[in-house]
Amino acid sequence: MSALEEDEAVLFVATATALVRHPKSFLRILSKVVPLAITDQLPFTSLTNLLRLLLSYTSAVSTPIGDIATIAGELTESASLNTLDEQDLLTDVEDVLNWVMNEYNIVLHEPLGAIVQTARDLVVELAVKAKKLGFTPSDSDSPTDILLSFVKAKTLELSLYYNDVQTFHPLFLLLQGDEKFSSWYNGVVAPYHYFWLNFASLDESEETTDHFLAMKSYWDQFDILIAPLDNQELFFTDKLTPERYLTNVILPFAVYHDNNLQSLTTWMFNKHPPRKPLHEFQLWDKCIKITLNFVDYRGHQFPDSAYSELVRDYLAACIYFGLYRQEEVTPLEQSKIYDQILASANSMIAILKIGNVDPVQMTEGIDFDNLPKFDMFSDFVKDPTNPFSFLFSSSVPQCLVTLQHYIRICSELFPVSQLTIKDYWKLKSSQTVDFSARQRAVSQILTQLDETNYQKIINTVILFSQAFASDEIAEQREIDQMVFERLLNVNLLSYVVDFYQSKEGDLQMSAKTVFKFTMTKFWDLFDNAASLDERIGKLKSANQCVEILNAVASSGGLDTEQSNDLARIKHLLNALLKLKNFRLVLERNQPVTPNQVVSKIKRQSTDDIYSPIALISTVLEQNPKAYFAFEKLYKIASDLAIYLELEITEDYLPKVQSACIESSLVDGNFDFAYKHSKNLFDYYVGRSHGEKLNEFWLTFYQVGKYISPEWHNEYDEKVEKEKISVLFKQREILSLTLKLAKPTTSTVDNSRLIIGQLRHINREINAWYADNDSRRGDNVQRAAQSTHAQLQDNINGLLSEAASTAAQSKNQASKKISKLLVSGLGWAIGAQEGDIERK
Numbered sequence: 001m002s003a004l005e006e007d008e009a010v011l012f013v014a015t016a017t018a019l020v021r022h023p024k025s026f027l028r029i030l031s032k033v034v035p036l037a038i039t040d041q042l043p044f045t046s047l048t049n050l051l052r053l054l055l056s057y058t059s060a061v062s063t064p065i066g067d068i069a070t071i072a073g074e075l076t077e078s079a080s081l082n083t084l085d086e087q088d089l090l091t092d093v094e095d096v097l098n099w100v101m102n103e104y105n106i107v108l109h110e111p112l113g114a115i116v117q118t119a120r121d122l123v124v125e126l127a128v129k130a131k132k133l134g135f136t137p138s139d140s141d142s143p144t145d146i147l148l149s150f151v152k153a154k155t156l157e158l159s160l161y162y163n164d165v166q167t168f169h170p171l172f173l174l175l176q177g178d179e180k181f182s183s184w185y186n187g188v189v190a191p192y193h194y195f196w197l198n199f200a201s202l203d204e205s206e207e208t209t210d211h212f213l214a215m216k217s218y219w220d221q222f223d224i225l226i227a228p229l230d231n232q233e234l235f236f237t238d239k240l241t242p243e244r245y246l247t248n249v250i251l252p253f254a255v256y257h258d259n260n261l262q263s264l265t266t267w268m269f270n271k272h273p274p275r276k277p278l279h280e281f282q283l284w285d286k287c288i289k290i291t292l293n294f295v296d297y298r299g300h301q302f303p304d305s306a307y308s309e310l311v312r313d314y315l316a317a318c319i320y321f322g323l324y325r326q327e328e329v330t331p332l333e334q335s336k337i338y339d340q341i342l343a344s345a346n347s348m349i350a351i352l353k354i355g356n357v358d359p360v361q362m363t364e365g366i367d368f369d370n371l372p373k374f375d376m377f378s379d380f381v382k383d384p385t386n387p388f389s390f391l392f393s394s395s396v397p398q399c400l401v402t403l404q405h406y407i408r409i410c411s412e413l414f415p416v417s418q419l420t421i422k423d424y425w426k427l428k429s430s431q432t433v434d435f436s437a438r439q440r441a442v443s444q445i446l447t448q449l450d451e452t453n454y455q456k457i458i459n460t461v462i463l464f465s466q467a468f469a470s471d472e473i474a475e476q477r478e479i480d481q482m483v484f485e486r487l488l489n490v491n492l493l494s495y496v497v498d499f500y501q502s503k504e505g506d507l508q509m510s511a512k513t514v515f516k517f518t519m520t521k522f523w524d525l526f527d528n529a530a531s532l533d534e535r536i537g538k539l540k541s542a543n544q545c546v547e548i549l550n551a552v553a554s555s556g557g558l559d560t561e562q563s564n565d566l567a568r569i570k571h572l573l574n575a576l577l578k579l580k581n582f583r584l585v586l587e588r589n590q591p592v593t594p595n596q597v598v599s600k601i602k603r604q605s606t607d608d609i610y611s612p613i614a615l616i617s618t619v620l621e622q623n624p625k626a627y628f629a630f631e632k633l634y635k636i637a638s639d640l641a642i643y644l645e646l647e648i649t650e651d652y653l654p655k656v657q658s659a660c661i662e663s664s665l666v667d668g669n670f671d672f673a674y675k676h677s678k679n680l681f682d683y684y685v686g687r688s689h690g691e692k693l694n695e696f697w698l699t700f701y702q703v704g705k706y707i708s709p710e711w712h713n714e715y716d717e718k719v720e721k722e723k724i725s726v727l728f729k730q731r732e733i734l735s736l737t738l739k740l741a742k743p744t745t746s747t748v749d750n751s752r753l754i755i756g757q758l759r760h761i762n763r764e765i766n767a768w769y770a771d772n773d774s775r776r777g778d779n780v781q782r783a784a785q786s787t788h789a790q791l792q793d794n795i796n797g798l799l800s801e802a803a804s805t806a807a808q809s810k811n812q813a814s815k816k817i818s819k820l821l822v823s824g825l826g827w828a829i830g831a832q833e834g835d836i837e838r839k
Helices: 003-021 023-037 047-056 065-077 086-103 112-132 143-158 165-173 179-198 209-214 218-225 232-236 242-256 262-271 277-293 304-328 331-351 377-382 396-417 421-429 435-446 454-468 473-489 493-502 511-527 537-554 560-579 594-601 611-622 626-643 652-666 670-686 690-705 717-740 747-804 810-828 833-838
Strands: none
Touching: 003 023, 003 047, 003 086, 003 112, 023 047, 023 065, 023 086, 047 065, 047 112, 047 143, 065 143, 065 165, 143 165, 143 179, 143 209, 165 179, 179 209, 179 218, 179 242, 218 242, 218 262, 242 262, 242 277, 262 277, 262 304, 262 377, 277 304, 277 331, 304 331, 304 377, 304 396, 304 421, 331 396, 396 421, 396 435, 396 454, 421 435, 421 454, 435 454, 435 473, 454 473, 454 493, 473 493, 473 511, 493 511, 493 537, 511 537, 511 560, 511 594, 537 560, 560 594, 560 626, 594 611, 611 626, 611 652, 626 652, 626 670, 652 670, 652 690, 670 690, 670 717, 690 717, 690 747, 717 747
């Protein structure tokens, strides 16, 4: 052994002795030795051995962590950069040795050989202790790798005394910027610190830092770190919500272990404490979204291979719940679970940016009445014979799109039809054979249809059809017909038009079929309507049926007969619309209804061809002033005739006018009767159809026989003037009747009556003039006598007044006398006093 080796062995032993005896001089002692160690030329006082000394011979109490970091940094920062020749190195070793022994009074009494052996034994001892702490550098390690190994080992050693790993921050600063250190720090130190600070330090755990750091098993460390999430009560703690805890602890820890999410996957679906199914799906949603969105300290996300198993197990959990666990929850909870699954599927597809991917095709031959038993979810996932494995064993994008597709349908249909995941796949499996099952499902959906949920139910039916109905037109037609009939049955008639038009030519029902169903509904409503008011009740609904028929007609799908039927119904409703403005009773003590009107006007025999006119007569009888609206009455009669498919001739207006003339005579309105009688003559004469006037001879005869009730009262000059005017007009109407009505087989009989009445009118006229002349003579004589007596009375009165007012002027007296004389003349000729004054 050379002198250098001997002296260096003594120096190593002396240094170790000095460190033990004078720990507070740690930095001063090693500062002298470090320059020798960094030459990498000494076997005992080497970089590795000095770092081992730092691990074992520095007290956590007496040695500041910052000093340890300083020496460790100096040792690794300049390693192998200061090589010396052997003589110079020997001199330096001797100088440091002498300084240590003199400065700290170190005396080694053993023989040189024993000291050398002690040095060797110390190296072995230090190596053993360092190994237990994980510090096992090799010759091939770089100084940075050695420093990292030292920092990890020293952190473990110090954690025996300190649980807060941030206490070791000076050590961590040595490796700031180093990738390997950053990986370890962000994946182990920081996650554990978050766990300790927010959970373990709060007496929620007996876990110690040294125990955790000493663990070699990833699974064992994960079991410690996941503990807060096993405690459901802590979810309400801000720092321990799944979102924050996964982001700060579990996922960084998984990144450090090569993106290993297997432990998290196992915990989520197999190991976590039992929860209600809804809470499980909510937790899974949070965990998966956080995992897929997670970005580590480098800005990296998990690769596809890392989260593939996690997503697949979630897909399996969804179908497992639908097949084996849905009985555990109430319908309300089940609906919420479906909504949650759908939200999760949508989120995952968006996060993973999955584009247009076809869903997985269903495996054929699944016997839903004898499904295999899987007591454990893990068995369901792993069993190669599982008939539903296609839902989670195919590519992740395909499986997610499939989940989104079937859960969207279940989510929308379950609240309406109780369609479960199991029902979905059962219907899918029988899609080509069991149409009756799909009919029952659609029928169940439609039972809940009302005006508040129309769009929702229709969309549900459409969704169901798209999901389960075959492409056969017959099946699509059957479903459309079920919807159409249901809308009619629940009187959602305004929505029928929306439904019909929304199909935009895709409606599989023929226009004739739609027309047939709607007409049946129309007549049911019409026959049971309680009034003629189209704004309310069943008649309003009947009018809505016509809107449906109009929509069908506009599509051009009706034949000629159906188009005519629609036109007739419109005329019928137009007639009722006008008719409602009149008081009308067709059955005693009952309000008039549309059915009564139709029953009234329907022909009972071939002779009864003017039933609408008869109805107009009834209106006129019950409405004394209705004749003023003869044009409206004519339109009512015309519309009813069109509905009855009667030929509307040019006689229709005169017939209505004739009825109005007779009604006006009853009302005492002779002027109306006279005017419209003249119009009748003008109407037919202008058309050279005088022979048709004979049909109205009775009307003209009644005009000629009109007598005003006032004519029988006491004499009234005004009434008498009106009477003579009426008599002249009656003579005119009767004369025109004889003159213009062309002969027919019944003319002779009618003419006798008219001539007889005309003679009577002439006699009345003559009598009127005779009475008038006689009455005029009597009036003149009575007027003269009255005038003479009145003159005498007035003169006497004026003379008396003049005597009593003699003081008044002569002009005033003269004026009064003059007034007297003038007034007397006026009275004599029958004038009124006021008329004379105005003159």
